[in-house]
Amino acid sequence: MSKSRIHVLLTxxxxxxxxxxxxxxxxLGWHVQILDSFKxxxxxxxxxxxxxxxxxxxxxxLEVHHHDLNAPLDFxxxxxxxxxxxxxxxHGHGLDYIVNMASNSAVERSNEDPTECWTNNxxxxxxxxxxxxxxxxxxxxxxxTDEVYGDxxxxxPHVEWSTLRPSNVYSASKAAQEQLCFAYYKSFKVPVVITNxxxxxxxxxxxxxxxxxxxxxxxxxxxxxxxxxxxxxxxDRYYIHCKDHAQxxxxxxxxxxxxxxxxxxxxxxxxxxxxxxxxxxxxxxVAKLMNKTIDVKLVYPETTRPSYDLSYGLDSxxxxxxxxxxxxxxxxxxxDTIKFTLEHPEWMG
Numbered sequence: 001m002s003k004s005r006i007h008v009l010l011t012x013x014x015x016x017x018x019x020x021x022x023x024x025x026x027x028l029g030w031h032v033q034i035l036d037s038f039k040x041x042x043x044x045x046x047x048x049x050x051x052x053x054x055x056x057x058x059x060x061x062l063e064v065h066h067h068d069l070n071a072p073l074d075f076x077x078x079x080x081x082x083x084x085x086x087x088x089x090x091h092g093h094g095l096d097y098i099v100n101m102a103s104n105s106a107v108e109r110s111n112e113d114p115t116e117c118w119t120n121n122x123x124x125x126x127x128x129x130x131x132x133x134x135x136x137x138x139x140x141x142x143x144x145t146d147e148v149y150g151d152x153x154x155x156x157p158h159v160e161w162s163t164l165r166p167s168n169v170y171s172a173s174k175a176a177q178e179q180l181c182f183a184y185y186k187s188f189k190v191p192v193v194i195t196n197x198x199x200x201x202x203x204x205x206x207x208x209x210x211x212x213x214x215x216x217x218x219x220x221x222x223x224x225x226x227x228x229x230x231x232x233x234x235x236d237r238y239y240i241h242c243k244d245h246a247q248x249x250x251x252x253x254x255x256x257x258x259x260x261x262x263x264x265x266x267x268x269x270x271x272x273x274x275x276x277x278x279x280x281x282x283x284x285x286v287a288k289l290m291n292k293t294i295d296v297k298l299v300y301p302e303t304t305r306p307s308y309d310l311s312y313g314l315d316s317x318x319x320x321x322x323x324x325x326x327x328x329x330x331x332x333x334x335x336d337t338i339k340f341t342l343e344h345p346e347w348m349g
Contacts, residue, residue: 016204
């Protein structure tokens with residue numbers, strides 16, 4: 001393989017966000033290796049719909065390693081990954097990026113089985129950081145969430161290194177992943193880059209998530225429940241298309257692989273869309289794009305989803321000033337997502 005080629009090891013590559021990253025990075029000529037257990041929400045169905053997937057698998061530009069990260073990577077798998085990337089004369093090894101995206105990511109499931117969520121997510125980060133100590137990538141990306149900061153009150157979004165105040169077991173496990181990354185950065189010089197993102201959307205999202213669920217309920221003419229506080233405040237979110245998320249990781253890879261230095265803390269960047277929208281406004285927007293009417297009912301989250309945060313927000317100034325910007329507007333992204341989902345009802349909630 002060419003020494004100028006980018007080599008990336010991605011955990012959770014068959015998941016919703018992960019497979020969009022795989023699609024983009026393959027289109028750029030990268031060599032992608034996926035680590036996935038296919039035990040939670042990752043599916044072969046997503047990978048099978050990536051354009052040219054059979055060619056990429058046959059040519060070796062995409063490799064899929066079936067591995068449950070509740071267990072460490074064994075020596076044979078480590079060596080297989082290493083041999084697939086070859087040796088890069090510039091920095092002594094072939095693996096450019098490890099992108100740790102895999103996690104059990106549903107708040108509802110973490111409420112139903114907190115032990116499984118916590119153990120799974122903490123095992124994942126431990127075993128991937130240990131693998132990084134052996135594989136020595138140029139960068140180790142820890143893909144995290146806005147939820148580690150907890151509820152975002154008012155109109156001031158969280159900046160990088162804001163205080164972590166997770167509200168549920170899932171977000172606490174993501175905060176724990178970040179803290180272990182910090183420890184490995186300080187103790188073992190693992191070249192960590194932490195990213196925090198918000199609600200991603202796009203094609204082939206799991207039907208349990210809000211947008212595909214909205215599409216399904218509106219399509220069937222059902223009443224849509226919208227969370228509200230007892231004071232009447234409607235929940236809101238920022239949204240970013242998965243294609244922009246994938247492109248942002250690529251941008252950060254180019255940025256930090258050129259100028260990575262070890263300081264008192266690792267680089268951290270918020271990957272955020274620019275448009276904040278209330279859940280009820282989003283529901284009405286989706287209905288309008290579908291040329292449908294919508295009925296909504298306001299519900300208290302305490303009755304169905306304990307530990308619900310009404311608002312999340314990330315300040316993306318750092319990434320914006322570095323030269324990155326999102327390319328998919330919410331309106332265009334929703335239109336494409338709705339069209340795809342209606343044409344592929346297996347992805348409809």
